[in-house]
Amino acid sequence: MELEAEFTSEPFQGEGEPPAHALKARDAADKAGLTTDFGPLGTTVRGDADALLGALSGIARAAIDGGAIRLTLQLRRTDAPAAAPVELNSALDRLIGEVEREVGGKLAGLDRASKQRAVRILKERGAFTQKKSVATIAEALGVTRFTVYNYLNRETG
Numbered sequence: 001m002e003l004e005a006e007f008t009s010e011p012f013q014g015e016g017e018p019p020a021h022a023l024k025a026r027d028a029a030d031k032a033g034l035t036t037d038f039g040p041l042g043t044t045v046r047g048d049a050d051a052l053l054g055a056l057s058g059i060a061r062a063a064i065d066g067g068a069i070r071l072t073l074q075l076r077r078t079d080a081p082a083a084a085p086v087e088l089n090s091a092l093d094r095l096i097g098e099v100e101r102e103v104g105g106k107l108a109g110l111d112r113a114s115k116q117r118a119v120r121i122l123k124e125r126g127a128f129t130q131k132k133s134v135a136t137i138a139e140a141l142g143v144t145r146f147t148v149y150n151y152l153n154r155e156t157g
Contacts, residue, residue: 001049002078006144007059008042009068021066028062029055037112039150046078074144095127096140108142115141119151128152 009021018038026038032055034045045052045059056073063071099118100106107118119137127133138148 002046003049003052003075004044004046004078005052005056005073005075006042006044006146007063007071007073008146009063009066010070010072011068019067021063021068024066025059025063025068025071028059032058037150039146039153042144042146042150044147044150092127092130092133092136095122095125096137098125107137107140110141115143116151116154119148123152 007025009019009025011019022038022043026036026043029036029043029045032047032051034047034052034055037044045055047055060071060073096107099121102121103110103114103118107115110118118141122128122137127137134145134148138145141148
């Protein structure tokens with residue numbers, strides 16, 4: 001079984017280089033042989049359940065030793081069923097539905113590159129100007145808000 005973990009370490013920094021605690025946590029994940037997606041608001045790692053679970057204490061230790069005052073972690077099975085379908089009754093829901101039809105499937109079932117494309121399309125269509133859009137889009141994608149922010153940052157960074 002494969003797992004995915006998303007973690008953030010605080011304190012956050014604004015512009016510029018990532019904080020040492022975030023870099024050290026990322027390096028610990030890389031050293032454990034996990035697939036790592038490092039972003040400005042969080043890091044996603046994927047791998048075999050035993051490898052990932054075995055690496056979590058080292059990742060947490062690296063972040064804390066690097067100066068983190070808080071580490072937030074979310075785990076999920078990559079084979080877990082997608083969230084309940086989004087009902088198409090608001091402008092945002094309609095935009096999500098349009099993008100799903102355009103990309104040929106539910107957003108939660110897409111691979112990472114396709115999810116990033118979907119976020120780019122949603123941004124171009126103004127989806128992120130709506131209240132609570134990031135949370136709604138994250139739910140439709142089957143990812144956390146931090147991942148959506150990471151996808152958005154790739155477009156501007």
